[in-house]
Amino acid sequence: MRLVFAAVIGGSIFACANLKKDEGKPTVCIHSTTITTKTPTCGGSNASQRIATYCTDESSKDACKNLSVDCKSTTLTIYDDTIITYEDKKCDTSGYTLTCPGNSNYKVSDTQFCP
Numbered sequence: 001m002r003l004v005f006a007a008v009i010g011g012s013i014f015a016c017a018n019l020k021k022d023e024g025k026p027t028v029c030i031h032s033t034t035i036t037t038k039t040p041t042c043g044g045s046n047a048s049q050r051i052a053t054y055c056t057d058e059s060s061k062d063a064c065k066n067l068s069v070d071c072k073s074t075t076l077t078i079y080d081d082t083i084i085t086y087e088d089k090k091c092d093t094s095g096y097t098l099t100c101p102g103n104s105n106y107k108v109s110d111t112q113f114c115p
Contacts, residue, residue: 028089029056029064030096033071033115034080052115054106055096061085067115 032053039047058064068081086094091107100106100114108114 025087027058027061028086028091028094029058030084032082033068036078038076052113054108054115055091056105057091
């Protein structure tokens, strides 16, 4: 009986250790932010649209945040962030090697894509 109890306790500790290990996998968050500028005339039609793509290294998948909520959306500019995540990756091994001048957390392949 004691042997069975010890096996159950040991198995529980092992399962918890594996769960914690999975939670801490480094994650790459690839952001694609669509920035739409509208004209003040013509009923607010789209004047221009560009897409900024950038990468952030995070501690886990849950740490990926929609960064466009920090942008100043107005009636003339709208930001929409789409996120793709990859576990066990880093930005600098995923083609995003340059650092955005305005925010060192953002890595890009070309600084024209800095948000």
